[in-house]
Every structure is written in structure tokens, then in C-alpha cells.
Amino acid sequence: MPTSVRQPDVRRVYLETFGCQMNVLDSQLVSSQLRAMGYQFVDDWKIADVVLYNTCSVREHAEQKVWSRVGEVGQHKKQRPDLVLGLIGCMAERDGVGMIRRYPQIDLLCGPGELDKLPMLIDNVVKTDVPFRGRPSQVQTALQGNTHRRSATLAAAEDQLELLDLSRSFSPDEVSGAAYVRITRGCNKFCTYCVVPFTRGAEVHRPPDHIVDECRRLVEAGTQEITLLGQTVNHYHYDHGAAVTVDGMQQPQVGAAVKNKGNSFGITLGAVADSAFGRGAAGRRITSFADLLARIHDEVPDLQRLRFVTSFPRDFGDDILQVMAERPRICRYLHLPAQSGSNRVLERMNRGYTVEQYLELIDRIRASLPEVTLAGDVICGFPTETEVDHQATCRLLERVRYKNCFVFKYSPRPGTTAAQRFTDDVPDEVKRRRNNELLAVQSRVSQSVHNEYVGKRVRVFVESISQRARKEQQWGDGATEFQRVELGWEPPTTQLTGRTDGDLIVIFEGSPSWIGSIHEVLVERAAPLTLFGRLAEPVATV
Ligand code: 5AD
Ligand code: SF4
Secondary structure: OOOOOOOOOOOEEEEEEOOOHHHHHHHHHHHHHHHHOOOEEOOOHHHOOEEEEEEOOOOHHHHHHHHHHHHHHHHHOOOOOOOEEEEEEHHHHHHHHHHHHHOOOOOEEEOHHHHHHHHHHHHHHHHOOHHHOOOHHHOEEEOOOOHHHHOOOOEHHHOHHHHHHHOOOOOOOOOOOEEEEEOEEOOOOOOOOOOHHHHOOOOEEOOHHHHHHHHHHHHHOOOOEEEEEOOOHHHOEEEOOOOEOEOOOOOOOOOOOOOOOOOOOEOOHHHHOOOOOOEOOOOOEEEEHHHHHHHHHHHOOOOOEEEEEOOOHHHOEHHHHHHHHHOOOEOOEEEOOOEOOOHHHHHHHOOOOOHHHHHHHHHHHHHHOOOOEEEEEEEEOOOOOOHHHHHHHHHHHHHHOOOEEEEEEOOOOOOOHHHHHOOOOOOHHHHHHHHHHHHHHHHHHHHHHHHOOOOOEEEEEEEEEOHHHHHHHHHHOHHHHHHHHHHOOOOOOEEEEEEOOOOOEEEEEEOHHHOOOEEEEEEEEEOOOEEEEEEEEEOOOO
16 A cells, blocks of 8 residues: 555544453543544444554463454455554563564554553554554554563652543543542562563552542542452552652562562551551551542542452451441442462462461451452462362352352463463363362352342442343344334333442343443342342432
């Protein structure tokens, strides 16, 4: 194609997101930034001018999906050489240089800590003549590399990525009933299997005033439920007296082992603080996670539901439980991954706690919040995991009684301590069997947890029309679909899906106009992952 082809004034962007909720939020922020600059978003990548994949590196499986997409786009670029292909997120950060060499169809790479630079990168690609774009020297990159961990003296004001969160749109078109708000970026835990500390960098805590203000503005624009996000969300602490908000405690190179030490169970910064919002050792004012939860709950009274993920067991203090117990609009739901039920494996994972400490925490949580629901993550087939270790994890699931637990087969990630120091010695068929056994145990536990709700009333935040109803409307009843699409008509009632305060999925019949609001449902039946019920009575959303 001649290089003089004029780019359309409004470029069409296709953005696909892989992985965690943090990526979902990053994609939302990137989209609203690009929309504000005149880009339009499309659902079909084949009609896009810019294709962006927001990628995940946590497991190899997630990366493979992206490689197959990159291959497809490479083929398509033979007809559309001017198409811009960008990889953003953790894969770009983890393997940037390698990618450029292997995949000449990639035009730009942008790590998760550099997303504020994405519009500039796209612009630079567009300005580069098409025949030059595949060359490694021409690929537009914004990656943190390891420099981010070395600089423990970043002033908060210089923290460019904060600008991305601050640039969030509060236009009613873009704000929905449920929203994510980031409070912490990065991770300092260095669990030996995990790539996140390398791809997302050192832990950085956002200023509490920015967070409270963002929550307030979202609620003013119509948001009812906010989920606070952080890789170790309950480790949030903001030191008001310090020029630095990067926790520079641990700054090793890729692969270096760092021992998880720190707060003991049951005590956090808030718990040892000497004033309402805490004082650090040097007399500096600290906002702990418990303080932040209290502030959001109390200063944003119209917010219906406040939740947070993901909690790190070792940092879960009684001060957080106390704030939750005293504040009804903070959801009684915790995602608190244990990862293994064996002390030997936990030690090798560098998780910094024992099974006994984890279970003691669970007991303390249930004593403070009897109605709490818990979700977990476990990894099976970690190097040297024996049958005895595996059985211990099965017992942990039975003892904790998670409402649901994500089970992952261990996948060695390049650059992590586990990949460098331990042989991946559990055969894949053994991993698969253990995975299935854990899922079977959890399915029994989940059914029994859900059974306890039959006959009870639950408050449900309605998220959408259920998948089944959507399929039926689409394929089962052509007339309805025609009316819906062509005439903008919605059926008066349909099957809806939503979540309880405790994050249990509920399906019931109701009006599509209820999406985005909270209704009370009487539970009639339970399956391992779903409750089924009927409307009890609408709840005033004041
Ligand atoms: N292999 C398998 N599972 C992993 N997780 C993180 N890294 C790996 C890995 N290398 C899982 C953990 C974590 C979740 C997000 O992904 O259980 O909690
Ligand atoms: Fe990864 Fe551990 Fe940090 Fe979670 S706490 S993001 S598993 S290093």
C-alpha cells in the first residue's frame, strides 16, 4: 500500500482484554482516553484500524491465546499493511524485546505501568511510513524494565500513571452501575511462582483523597457498587509525610529471591497507629487500608456497596474486620487466596504464612463477620508437591468452605524464582488429576454453602440479562430479536442475573430496566455456583 494513504480522521479501535480485573480497569481507562481523542471502538477486529490486546502473563495458557490472535492479525496485515497492532499489558512488559524479534506484525508495545503513553505510541506508529513499521528499531515501546524497581525515590507528583487513573471519564455514557477503582499498583510479595512483581513493578499506593474523590464522582454519575483493586489490596498504606509512595523495601532483579517478612497476622499499620488516621514511626500521618475503607464508606454515603480484591492473608488485620463489622455497606465478601494447604509448599511459594495461621485468620473473620462469604485460589502441581501435600489442600478447601475457589495448574513463568530454581517435576497428567480432584471437592463445598441460602431473602445487584435468556432471545425467538434490535423493544420481563452482597450469583425473573440497581430476591433453589429465586420486593436504593 502506498505510504501516502491518508489515515481516516477518526480511527476505529478494537481492544480485547485478557486476564484479571486490573486489566479490565486498565482497558476501561485506555478506552476512555482514546475516545476522548476521537477514536471509535468496534466489536469486530477485522474492520478496525488499530487492534490492541491487553495481555496477561500470569499463566502460559493466557499468553498462548494472545499468540494465536497475533498470528491471525499477521495474516490479515497482508491485505491491510497499514493496520496498527499493539500489545499492551503484562506480556509486553515481560517479553517485549523477544516479541519484536519474533513477530514483525507488532507495531507497538506498552507495559501496564506506561499506559498513559499509549495515545502517543499509536500516533507515532501512524506517522511512521508503512514499509518501515515492521523493523525492530521502529517498534514504538513504552516499558518499565527493571528501572522502576531501582528507583525508590519517585515523587508521587512524578508518578505518570496516576494521570491515567485521574483521567477517568465520569460521563454517564461511560459510567455503569458497577465500577472498579484502583488503590494500589504493583506487588512486593514475590511469591516464587508469580510474574506480577516483575510485570507490574513495585507497590505504589494512590493518595487517599484521589481515591475518595473518584468514588464520590462515580456515585454522582450513577455507580452503585465499587470494587477497590490492588494485587494485595489490604496492604494499602499511604504515608502522607513522605515524598515517596513507592515501597522500596524490596528491589531485586528478575529472579532474585525475596523472603516474605513483615506484619504479623492480626496487626496492620492501622492497628499500630496512634490516631484516627494513624501516625507512622517518624510521626508521619499514615492512611491504612482500614482507614481508607472507613473514609469511602462514610464520605460517600450514597454508595450502595463497597468491595475489594484481592486480599493477602498475612496483612489482614483486626482493624479491617472492625471497620467492616461497623459499616453495613462494605460487602461481607473476601477473596483471600491460600494457594496451598501444605506448609512445606507454602514455604517454597514464599507466601509468608502457615496453614495454621491462615485457618486462624479464617476463624477470626467468621467470628467478626458471621455472614461473610469467602473465595480462594489454589495452585496444584507446584514443584515437589506430593500426594500428601495435595490431600492437605483438599482438606483446606473442606475446612475453609469457600463459596468458590479458583484452581490453577502450576505453570512455570520465565524470570520467576520458581522457574529458575525448581524443576517443574509434577507431570501434567498428575496436575490434571489433582486439578479435577480439587474442583470436585470444591463443587461439593460450594453446593453446601449455596444450600444454606434456600428460603432466605438476599439483596441482588442486577448486572445483566442472563446468558440463557440472551441466547433464547437471539436464536430461539427471531421475532423477539427483531423487535429488540430494530424497534428497540425489550420484553417486559426476562431472566436476569446479579450478585448478592457476598458475591453469590443469583438468577431470577424481572424487568431489564432493573439492570444496575439492587432488588430483594427470595432464594428457591441452589446449584454449586448459582442461586435461583424470585423477586421478593424492590428495595429503595436510597
Ligand atoms: N501458575 C499457576 N497459577 C498461578 N497463579 C499465579 N501465578 C501462577 C503460576 N505461575 C495463580 C495464583 C493467583 C492467581 C491470580 O493465579 O493462584 O492467585
Ligand atoms: Fe503474585 Fe503473590 Fe503478588 Fe499475588 S501476592 S500478585 S501471587 S506475587
